[in-house]
Amino acid sequence: MSERGIQIGDHLLLQCPPSDAEVCKVSAGYVFIEWPWREGDPESRYRWNGQLAFPRSSNSFEWLNTPWRIEPDAEDLNEGDVCMVGIPPTRVIVRAVHAYHPAKELGWLPRPNAGLSVVPVGEFEDDDEAGYLIYPDGAEPIVIQQISESPGSTP
Template sequence: MGSVLRISAAAVEVRVARVDARTVYIEWPWLSPDPGSRSPWDGLMGFPRDPDHSDWRNTPWRIAPDTSELSAGDVCIIGVPATEVRVAAITHYDPPADLGWLPRPRWMLDLVPLEYGTDPEAGYGFALDTDEPVKMEIVSHTS
């Protein structure tokens, strides 16, 4: 905990499944719904339509064009720009966590972007054992 990482993911095309007044729902290509889950998931990830919404501090993913311009059926680009984050927590699940999707994660990192380090509401969990193509590099270790 406390180590600084640089995370990134190459941009890929994804489809917008639906939109409402506040959220754009993207078909998530790297996870699949877990039919045996107690927490059903529909295969969609939601992102704020407002580009200035504070929820953008809770995801590393960025979308182009701007989410306020997207409609259901559109194709957009999603990726993770190079971002330095601090490891806030490391959680091991045994058995793997039932979060509604497959694969069920065994390891989760809680990450906080350095630029929002003083915001107690900022940050996101990242499962280490999924197919999400996020690259992680160690920038510095804590002693």
């Protein structure tokens, strides 16, 4: 992420405008939605079905490990429903910066060239297992604003 100057310890503000998504499947613990931004990678050895799963309970620890939010609540959704998925303004701390050369093959397009491991500010900052990975150059229109730089970073 050197092109953006983002480093470990930086504070960022993440946002993604909400988009409509269809609920494909519902289980006791998860709701599966058709992801509105990515497309399958026909050249990939991995086959992505175009869906992402989210916990049905907003009290789930897993909700703290994703910046994405769904409206209405996942608990209230049924197969065939349309919901909104996006990232409300979320302050995070960068834990790791990943560069992928060649671009990372995950089964969808575009293949990311970079990834940021982040954890929400004030949420489990001391827990090495908490947080999530975002792809700044992915298909999702995530807006990343640098709030503050890590101590010792160079302007």
